[in-house]
Amino acid sequence: MNGNKQHIDFNCDLGEGCGNDAAIIPLISSANIACGAHAGDETSMRETLRLCRAFGVAAGAHPGHADREHFGRRDLRLDPGAVSALISEQLQRLAALARDEGVRLVHVKPHGALYNQAACDALLADAVAAAVRDFDAKLILVGLAGSALPEAGLRAGLRVAREAFADRRYLADASLAPRGMQGAVIDAVGDAVAQALSIVQSGQVDTLDGARITLRCDTLCLHGDRADAVEFALRLRAAFDALGVRIAALDSRRQTP
Template identity: 60%
Template sequence: MNASVPIRRIDFNCDLGEGCGDDAAIIPFISSASIACGAHAGDDASMRATLRLCRVHGVAAGAHPGYADRAHFGRRETALSRDDIGALLGAQLTRLAAIARDEGVPLVHVKPHGALYNLAARERDVADAIAAAVARFDPSLVLFGLSGSQLTAAGSAAGLQVAHEVFAERGYGSDGQLLARGTPGAVLETLDDAIAQARQLATSNSLTAHDGSTLRLRADTLCLHGDRADAAAFARALRAALQADAIHILPIGAPA
């Protein structure tokens, strides 16, 4: 490859270990896995199994901590103090990290889950509490957050490396926030629509919002939700489409 031509790259991540998808069929097509830590979903056995899949397939492993609210899959916002958020994340990171050490798999990143993620994207005090908890636990971990959000800003301010995350199959409002689940356009149901959005993000750092406006978004890592019934087929097709555009799919920080 001509050294003067910049390499186009993106991380392709998926939320795994949640007990609602075919993780083994998904993981060969991604470069990073965000692993449920036993709060909104998962347990020690699922964490161990997912970490082993990461090791076998050379996929970077990260933590996916969320609200301790299994009844709502961590998708209901709950008001917590800064100390409570720190304790919530600290307990989940400690639990996953212990199993990861036992399996010989390094943890690379932290990506909050569901309602906690979306709240941190909007609310700087929540974002600061998350960033502080991650920095306190291990400042070498990369913090994944919604592109251009309060969470990535808080992570940078806390001295963490951050990865600006974009979504293949979620709809966006004109403010750059994800449309709330259950509203029209919140989830892109067809593979063609998801591929078109992923390619637009990866090749031009832009996407078309639900109202037709164009958003400019930094795209370090592309997320596909692993709880979709068709997630494995989506992952395979998305990877093929990105590679057809000469985009290298690599974990955050991996050499090109």
């Protein structure tokens, strides 16, 4: 779906120790919960699951590379089998706690470097999708809009959600500008809100290298590790409300290819 959207899923990466979770959860519709590899532990996973249950927010897994020193944002060269095992282990860990807390898992969104690697490497994307399908074929696979990951999910028979980012700049090929590139992260809340509204209203975004591209978007991400994440979430929700755009979790509507 492009432009003139009447609803959008608003997701945030949580359980990563940033201290904003309790304030952000009431403002979003989906939470991506760190599964203990790049960040998080049993306590943080339980706390985030309980917040999801309390506020009616869809809970999902946010598996990443087991690389806490670099917060899962360093490329690690793993073969597809190792990637599948990595995803499966983290899904099992979170799902066991979710059962204890009476929370249903709705989606899976890889984290950081793993997310970006699967966006451009079809073999890794297939490995991620296969691990999700083999664990629970009802889960929705979230991946970068226009990338290899949603396509791998469709090949695996999964429902998919194409994701766009409010606070990251894009390149002309619809990839995210690498974090090390000047201007890759949108620091000013007003600029990030403007980009989010452009994506939701018109299905288009201006890129860091001067192009204007079209994005098919089902879910919009806010990074919970920003220092101003709560302010950003409040302002974006207010802007959506003013436009009549409803915040709706992925499982509240049918995801189509």
